[in-house]
Amino acid sequence: MTALLEARGLRLAFGGVRAADGIDLDVMQGEFLAIIGPNGAGKTTFINMATGYLRPQAGSIAYEGRPITGLSPRAIVRRGIARSFQLPQLFTEHTVLENAALAVAAREGIWSPLAPLLRPRWREEAAALLGSFGLAALADIRADALNEGARKLADIAMAVALRPRLLLMDEPTSGVAAAEKMGIVETLVRVLREARVTAVFVEHDMEVVERFADRVAVWSQGRIAALGPPARVLADPAVQREVIGIEKAGAPPVPAAGEGGHA
Amino acid sequence: MRRAEPLLALAAAAAMVVAALAAPWLKFVLTIALAKGMAALGIMLLLRAGQVSFGHALYVSFGAYTVAFLAPTLRDSLLLLPVAAAMATALGLVVGLFVSRYRQIFFGMLNLALSMVFFSLLEKLYHITHGTDGIRVALPTMLGQALERTSFEWAIFGVALALALLFGWFARAYLDAPMGQALAGIKTRETRLEFMGVPARHVLLSAYVLSALMAGCGGAIIAMTTRHVTPLLAYWTASGELVFIAILGGAGGVIGPFLGAVTYELVRVYAAAILAEAWQAILGTVLLLVILFAPGGLWGMLAALFRRRRAA
Incomplete structure (x- = not known):
């Protein structure tokens, strides 16, 4: 090691x-x-x-x-x-999915001014990531509406993304x-x-x-x-x-x- | 409502053309409203990041004075407009590199201070700017054609309308794109952006430069429409007006700033005609009512109505 x-x-x-x-x-x-x-x-x-x-x-x-x-x-x-x-x-005013997608975008390249954040490939990756953290059902609610446990997981999911x-x-x-x-x-x-x-x-x-x-x-x-x-x-x-x-x-x-x- | 935006924008554009045909004096008012709407659209981008600029009249006046200075040599409006846009964008980049380090009240006040510096330069450097007398702009040509006044006014109205649609379309895509979404992230959790490897300052800077471009184009159109520029274009009340328009119209959609601008200009014209002494009080009351009862602005009110009708 x-x-x-x-x-x-x-x-x-x-x-x-x-x-x-x-x-x-x-x-x-x-x-x-x-x-x-x-x-x-x-x-x-x-x-x-x-x-x-x-x-x-x-x-x-x-x-x-x-x-x-x-x-x-x-x-x-x-x-x-x-x-x-x-x-x-x-990002409290974004949905959980958008939070995850923003992290994916941060990795892949944030500087595209015209193609949407929730383009199919990023949306899929973000959704899959949330799924693996058991957050799929919460994807479309705003981050500030989550309970503490889900907020913690979403926070970690963004780092993993x-x-x-x-x-x-x-x-x-x-x-x-x-x-x-x-x-x-x-x-x-x-x-x-x-x-x-x-x-x-x-x-x-x-x-x-x-x-x-x-x-x-x-x-x-x-x-x-x-x-x-x-x-x-x-x-x-x-x-x-x-x-x-x-x-x-x-x-x-x-x-x-x-x-x-x-x- | 979002999906209906392009259709609504085209319908509104058509309605403006009809209104300008029906009442020729409206053509002037609507052209100015579109120009201010562009500048307010830039303000709205910055509002998404939670930042309020009290100094964007700097870019409006910079665009306008660029037209005034270059009109004798360049002559054509379709040359003057891109040159003014480029000048305002370049200024926005230089100033933006500095102000994008600051947030909240510091951001707002630095913009205000810089615009007031430019205002006093315009006012004091008499031998260059003709001070408070301002500069008259000769009637520019359009695509090399020397037009008579009414035709030129129609042409510049068309240019303003096309540009407003273009900026609206671009801003809509931009706000949906990663850059625009990260911009909104500056408002709620800027540190997270940094820990994701995203330079928040550059995200804000790009929106700032875009807003300077939009304001510069607005200023160029104002100069070619009023054909007279004065330092008042850079005064702090002109900056306040743009913020007023952005909030009145609402930051929820790209049509908001234009809706706010048209409403503002019409209220101003009618209120000034009916109550010459009190029109500012009327505007103030309208803004107060909007802030208290419709924080989403006029656009937010329309969107809510639309949703209710759909639900019913």
Whole structure:
């Protein structure tokens, strides 16, 4: 296995808060890598740096062996890295189908002034994509009328429509009703495996991590505290104390030892 | 309603020709309305992106003054029109490269500021522009033919009508195409465009240049119809008028701006004749009623009526 994304020594501080304090991470070709950790640990900051939204103050990021540090989001997308958002970023006045078709158009070429967006080929591709996400029945309603779960899926579908080789997802299941959650993740994983997309996803649900991640990285105060297969990492007492105790409200309390919790 | 647009546009064009035949003075009013409608169509494109330009009189006046300056040398209206269009488009590109970086109030005010700079240049550079006296435009020829006044007015009315149909057709296709849909995406989720690899600035810039072209053509037609240009063409109230027309007509369809322009010009003519002191108050009231009760403008009202009749 080769590394698709290589982050080395990433540092970024907001005032006194160290959101990234020396992040080293290799994302391997074809893997599903989960990122877990308490709020404020710098998980979203990592995604923002990898997609060009934030520029690290130190360190470097390489994609397919070439440096991408400091490139704009647009330049990075064109190289094959797409992202989805914790708060879905949809074109709210367009239908779900038009949202998906716009993403297809963004990949194929937006600069045609006369042929319609919903030309047969793009309409078919957008409809097929929505179908694979289980959104076919919602294709013709406006994006702002969707429920949270469907908005999340549509948001991810738009990122997948760009045909990335690496997809970074910021909390794909947050805000999704517990009953829908597993179904959504199963759909997502099936679509991504079929498209052979490498995926990094920030996740708070340990059950999702255990079932779907190949590896899990534990973020803590801007650093990676642990990295490895979920079975091993999640069993680590330190990780349980740091993260899982916080994540799983209602779980049996783990005896606290030494240092306190995180802000 | 959308599907009926081309037919409705042709029917409206025919109705305008009939009206101009029946009442010759209407020919002048309708030509001006078509010219302003073109400029308002450009404003409407920008409204789709959620941006309001309070300075598009810049391009109208630029097109008009181009005609006024070049009329003695180029002479023919079918030469003057494309040259004025090209000049306004070039100016739109230069200004657009700058203003397309800005959004909302900054976009609106920068456009306003630039148009006011041009206004004061027109007013102060007396030895070039003849200041507030303006420049008289000699009667241009048409395809090399020297026409007498009435025939020329008919010809320029025909040109305005053809151009309005052309711009309407183009804008309709443009708004449906990926570029136009991405333009509407600027209004709701510009960051998403960037994360899809689409440069939102260039999407807005292309619409801006298009709007400058349309306004420039409108200005050229105004210059050849009124045959007298003054700095007032660039004054901020002229820009406001275009926004007024776009909102009055409605941004929901490409016929809207033209419907707004014809309504505006007719209300202006009649209201000015009947209530010389109060016609602006009447226009203001009309706009207020439209904003409060018909946010889709006159076109939105028509479309709603049409749907109800279909449903019934």
